[in-house]
Amino acid sequence: MTFEVIVAGGGPAGAVAALVLARAGRRVLLVDKGTGGPASSPFRIGETLLPAARPLLHDLGLWPEFATGPHLRCVGTYASWGSKQLHGRSHLHDPHGHGWHLDRTRFDAFLRSAAGTAGAELRRAEAVPHLTHVGDRRVLIRGDGRLEEVRCDWVVDATGRRAVIGRRRGRRRKQDRLMAVFALFGRRLPGHRTEDAELRTLVEAVPGGWWYTARVPAGRLVAYLTDADLTDSALRTAEGFLDAIGTTRHVRIRLDGYDPAHAPAPRWTAAHGLRLSPAAGPGWIAAGDAALAFDPLSSQGILTALHTGARAGRTVDLCLSGETAALADYSLFLQRITDAYERHHAETYGQEQRWPEHPFWERRQQAP
Incomplete structure (x- = not known):
């Protein structure tokens, strides 16, 4: 046919x-x-x-x-971008209402x-x-x-x-060499009473790139974004990925209640x-x-x-x-x-000026 x-x-x-x-x-x-x-x-x-x-x-x-x-539902974002403090942005006044984590x-x-x-x-x-x-x-x-x-x-x-x-x-x-290293955390700690009810995306800039985490139907997604030539080989293991999360100020808090013993091996994709x-x-x-x-x-x-x-x-x-x-x-x-x-x-990207000499941020300040 x-x-x-x-x-x-x-x-x-x-x-x-x-x-x-x-x-x-x-x-x-x-x-x-x-x-x-x-x-x-x-x-x-x-x-x-x-x-x-x-x-x-x-x-x-x-x-x-x-x-x-x-x-x-996704009701907005929190971001540590240009500052170590979190700044919130809500969808409350968006004419179309809230967004979604699919x-x-x-x-x-x-x-x-x-x-x-x-x-x-x-x-x-x-x-x-x-x-x-x-x-x-x-x-x-x-x-x-x-x-x-x-x-x-x-x-x-x-x-x-x-x-x-x-x-x-x-x-x-x-445009650049951006890669995403990500893992889905779905197993809660036994006996942990508090549910993960945070419906906003959280974004956190760090010297070598930036992190984000979002609650999805299957659990909590955590992703690290950096350039392919700047990735640490330790990020290929669950232990290395958890160690890297532990260096963050805000993202690590979102994993409270998730069982680290069942942390999955991270996956990589072009971004x-x-x-x-x-x-x-x-x-x-x-x-x-x-x-x-x-x-x-x-x-x-x-x-x-x-x-x-x-x-x-x-x-x-x-x-x-x-x-x-x-x-x-x-x-x-x-x-x-x-x-x-x-x-x-x-x-x-121009709003983040804390690490101007780090290759990740220097490249984006110089980009046309």
């Missing part, structure tokens, strides 16, 4: 793109390794959804079901299910990098231990930072800003982290994935109807997001 659109990647961007296209009556194939449901996917970092997502979820018709999901595996599965209900075909598989000739668009997918070549008119690359399709058609620009240029061309378009990946300090990753996924879906639908100028509009849309992000990124 020939599809009008193949969406590669079933995270928020890909699932929403497939949802929009299926509702527009397009024949859509969504391929993703995680289509087996929440139980088939491990814990994923990237859990904060800002209040501004609420109107978009309403517009997509997803709000009623999302609102009954297992996610926790159960990411369930959230992603919820979006994929919505796309399937709308008519998209879901397949547990992954896109494989594959060069094609102009006018002969094919996507090579791997699933159930076999390779299959599927023809289509358009491809949406929503494969995250890997950008398995877009990286062969555009140039990727890295640098990344941009694909161009992010679209004849027959293909990138969305989510494949097009724009942000420093986690912005907390905008999931929100941007939802917006770019929806916009990419609408853009492809217009192009299939002959309105090819929609590609240029999509590029301008991404440029506006990038400009706002880069201004905010520079301003925020």
